Amino acid sequence: MDRSDKSCNPAADLTDDLVVEILSRLPVKSVCRFKCVSWHWRGLITHRDHRKKLPQSLSGFFRGITPRLGDMLTVSDFVSISGAEEQPVSDPSLSFLIGYTTIVPKDCCNGLLFLHCRKVSPSPKYEFDYVVCNPATEKWLILPSSDRKTQVYVSRLGFDPAVSSHFHLFSMLEDVEGYITGVDIYSSKVGSWSHSENGWGDDVALYERSVFLNGMLHFISLDSTIVAVDREGKSWRTIPLLDTMGAENIWNLNAAFIGQSQGRLHYLNVRERDASTLSVWILENYQSGEWNFKYNISTSQLLGHKGLINGGQYTLIAIHPECSLIFYIMRGGDVLMSYDMDHGEVRPICSLRIKLYGSCPYLPYVPLFTQSLANHDYI
Amino acid sequence: MAATTADGSKVVGGGEKSNVDEESKMITLFSSDGERFEVTQEAAAMSQTIHHMMEDGCVDDEGVHLPNVGSSILAMVIEYCNRHVASPDEKEDIRSFDAGFVNVEHHTLFDIIRAANYLDVKELMDLCCQTVADSIKSKSVEEIRELFGIVNDFTPEEEAEIRKENQWAFE
Numbered sequence: 237m238d239r240s241d242k243s244c245n246p247a248a249d250l251t252d253d254l255v256v257e258i259l260s261r262l263p264v265k266s267v268c269r270f271k272c273v274s275w276h277w278r279g280l281i282t283h284r285d286h287r288k289k290l291p292q293s294l295s296g297f298f299r300g301i302t303p304r305l306g307d308m309l310t311v312s313d314f315v316s317i318s319g320a321e322e323q324p325v326s327d328p329s330l331s332f333l334i335g336y337t338t339i340v341p342k343d344c345c346n347g348l349l350f351l352h353c354r355k356v357s358p359s360p361k362y363e364f365d366y367v368v369c370n371p372a373t374e375k376w377l378i379l380p381s382s383d384r385k386t387q388v389y390v391s392r393l394g395f396d397p398a399v400s401s402h403f404h405l406f407s408m409l410e411d412v413e414g415y416i417t418g419v420d421i422y423s424s425k426v427g428s429w430s431h432s433e434n435g436w437g438d439d440v441a442l443y444e445r446s447v448f449l450n451g452m453l454h455f456i457s458l459d460s461t462i463v464a465v466d467r468e469g470k471s472w473r474t475i476p477l478l479d480t481m482g483a484e485n486i487w488n489l490n491a492a493f494i495g496q497s498q499g500r501l502h503y504l505n506v507r508e509r510d511a512s513t514l515s516v517w518i519l520e521n522y523q524s525g526e527w528n529f530k531y532n533i534s535t536s537q538l539l540g541h542k543g544l545i546n547g548g549q550y551t552l553i554a555i556h557p558e559c560s561l562i563f564y565i566m567r568g569g570d571v572l573m574s575y576d577m578d579h580g581e582v583r584p585i586c587s588l589r590i591k592l593y594g595s596c597p598y599l600p601y602v603p604l605f606t607q608s609l610a611n612h613d614y615i
Numbered sequence: 616m617a618a619t620t621a622d623g624s625k626v627v628g629g630g631e632k633s634n635v636d637e638e639s640k641m642i643t644l645f646s647s648d649g650e651r652f653e654v655t656q657e658a659a660a661m662s663q664t665i666h667h668m669m670e671d672g673c674v675d676d677e678g679v680h681l682p683n684v685g686s687s688i689l690a691m692v693i694e695y696c697n698r699h700v701a702s703p704d705e706k707e708d709i710r711s712f713d714a715g716f717v718n719v720e721h722h723t724l725f726d727i728i729r730a731a732n733y734l735d736v737k738e739l740m741d742l743c744c745q746t747v748a749d750s751i752k753s754k755s756v757e758e759i760r761e762l763f764g765i766v767n768d769f770t771p772e773e774e775a776e777i778r779k780e781n782q783w784a785f786e
Contacts, residue, residue: 250725250763254732257740261748268784272756272777274765319780559783578786583779 256286264291265558282322287372287605294556295324297563297572297598298349298371300340312339312351314371315572315598317585324603325371332374333367342597345393345448347372347604348403368393368403368424372603382407382420382429389416394448394467397604400425404467406453408442416440421469432469449496450522456492462503475525481505481517495555495562502555503527504562512536516577531560531577538575538582539566554600563598642669643678644693646686651678658696663735684730688723691716692730695739717746721762 259267259281267290271278280286296316302308314328330351333339338354349371354364369376382388389410395403402425409417418433434440440463442455452464452473462475481503493504501519506512516531538550553563553572560577565588572585642659644652659679660666668674681689698712717724724743731739751759760767769777778785 249729254728254744255763257728257732257744258747258751261745262752265784266752266754268781269756270759271781272769272774273759273763273767275768277765278777317780319777556783559786561783576782583782 252280256280256289259286260289260291262291264293267291268293282318287603289606292347292603292605293558294554294600294602295322296601297553298328298341298344298601299598310338310340312341314601315586315588317572325601327371327374330369330371333369333376336365338364341599342391343393343446344599344601345395345403346397347602348393348395349599349601350391350393350405366391366405366422368405370604371601372605377424379405379422380428382422384409384420387411387417388420389414389442390444390446392446392448392453394451394453396448396451397606399451406465408455410441414441416442419465419469421467423467430469432465435465435472436463436474443492445494447494447496447501449499449501454494454501456494456503462494462501475519477503478517478527480507480529481515481527493552495552497555497557497560504552506535514538533562533575533577533580537580538564538573540582553598557600557602563600565598642674644689645678645680646684646689647682648686650686650689652686652689652693654693654696655700658693658700661696661699661736661738662692663737665734681734683733685726688726688730691723691727692734692736692739696736699738713742717743721747721750 255277259270262270267281271281281290295318296314299313299315300310301313302310312328312330314325316322316324318324330339330349333351333353335356336353337356338352340352341349342352343350347370349369351367351369352364353367354362357363366379366382367376368379384407387409388407391405391407393403393405402423404424405422407420407422409419411417415438416434416436418431420429420431422429436457439459441458442463443458445456447454452466452471454462454464454475457463457474460477460481462477464473464475465471495502495504501522503517503519504514506514512535514533514535515529516533517527518530520526520528535550549567551565551567553565555562556574562575562577563585564573564575565571566573570588572588574583574585575581576583640656641653642656642665644654644659644665646652656669660669665674665679668679684692695716699709702708719727724747728740728743728747731743751762754762759765767774
């Protein structure tokens with residue numbers, strides 16, 4: 237072998253950029269694990285300049301906070317679940333969004349954030365913009381007005397960078413009784429809004445929590461089904477729930493929860509006759525709508541005590557996109573908790589620093605650092 | 616198709632060197648240990664580094680010296696380039712060639728990656744980096760340290776903390 241002139245381990249001669257080249261082709265789980273190889277590798281993986289190339293995972297949650305109760309001005313904030321060394325979000329208050337007195341994060345999808353921003357204005361009228369931004373690149377876009385803001389029940393972001401560099405914003409429209417009448421959808425590709433009439437049938441009312449998956453926006457309906465609509469507003473789907481999925485308890489707002497993990501829709505709810513158990517079902521077959529029961533979680537374990545349990549004592553926040561971990565907050569608590577569904581382990585994650593009154597949406601954030609061509613930037 | 620071997624400056628196929636005939640225009644490459652390789656300009660141009668040198672008129676009659684690439688690795692890179700310019704459309708053949716090509720020890724792959732990076736042969740970089748990535752994606756942290764010759768410089772407490780933060784990745 238003509239290797240006498242090389243050191244005994246040629247890998248040691250690999251420069252940092254070549255190591256990053258190799259790491260950039262790994263799945264996110266491997267990249268996260270290899271942070272533990274050495275300080276140097278940890279630095280490489282978390283370095284700002286390399287994040288454009290490396291796959292990212294859940295790094296924390298955006299939320300709106302009201303730092304001074306008196307003036308009720310909301311600002312954006314970020315709760316990181318990464319180590320102290322990592323700074324996934326350098327500007328949690330999104331100070332690059334200029335011209336606003338109030339910034340309220342409303343939804344987050346695959347690295348893009350949707351916010352209600354109240355304009356600085358001499359008039360007392362509440363004028364606000366719909367803004368979509370990428371906190372990682374600090375680029376942002378004000379959406380044109382849809383002229384229909386009074387009928388909007390909730391607006392949600394749909395974005396999948398694996399499919400397209402363009403995003404959609406869905407504004408679900410309701411009548412005075414709260415039933416869905418249709419949807420206005422903004423397409424960043426077209427740059428304008430389009431309207432579609434409701435295709436779910438009569439008398440459909442929704443809970444706010446949604447999941448964007450497989451190109452469709454999913455909600456839980458008040459009559460115990462999952463409903464979904466696609467990006468064009470053309471396909472309207474209803475996915476029934478099993479009888480055992482605690483449908484009668486769906487009135488307990490804290491109990492029913494949908495999220496996505498590992499590419500699958502997850503549904504969590506307490507059982508009809510047993511509020512001490514939180515059950516998890518997974519939609520294994522998206523096409524056929526087949527639900528598989530997966531886990532039973534003891535809520536006393538979540539809360540760390542035995543005693544009377546009702547659904548209001550904790551709030552489910554999110555499911556980790558890559559593993560079977562759920563995040564939750566105990567009522568009145570100021571610690572973000574996680575529960576490992578495969579191992580039945582509870583673990584505190586971090587302090588929430590600010591005690592909050594009422595619920596504040598915590599939006600799971602997976603950073604998107606990649607920038608593609610100028611015309612198709614992810615904002 | 617012109618081919619060279621690692622032990623000399625052989626020109627095979629085509630016979631005569633002809634500077635007028637574009638297809639078989641040759642260029643000489645010198646490895647770090649002084650070995651001579653004759654390659655078609657077309658194959659050599661797969662290396663953006665060499666391609667730019669040719670375009671900028673930096674290649675004299677003598678050829679191109681590559682002080683960063685040893686002869687055995689250069690021979691492999693040339694074999695790759697020759698194969699890829701010869702029949703770029705025969706996808707199946709190329710795929711099976713590539714599979715055989717990367718079926719080597721890790722230390723050779725690292726050497727090829729270094730050479731492909733220096734020579735800027737993007738397809739070869741992609742192929743080898745992806746091969747390494749595929750082979751390490753399920754490895755444990757300890758196995759990675761061993762493969763890359765990395766010393767663990769975490770204290771036990773530090774390592775435990777980082778593992779806890781990234782617990783899910785260890786499942």
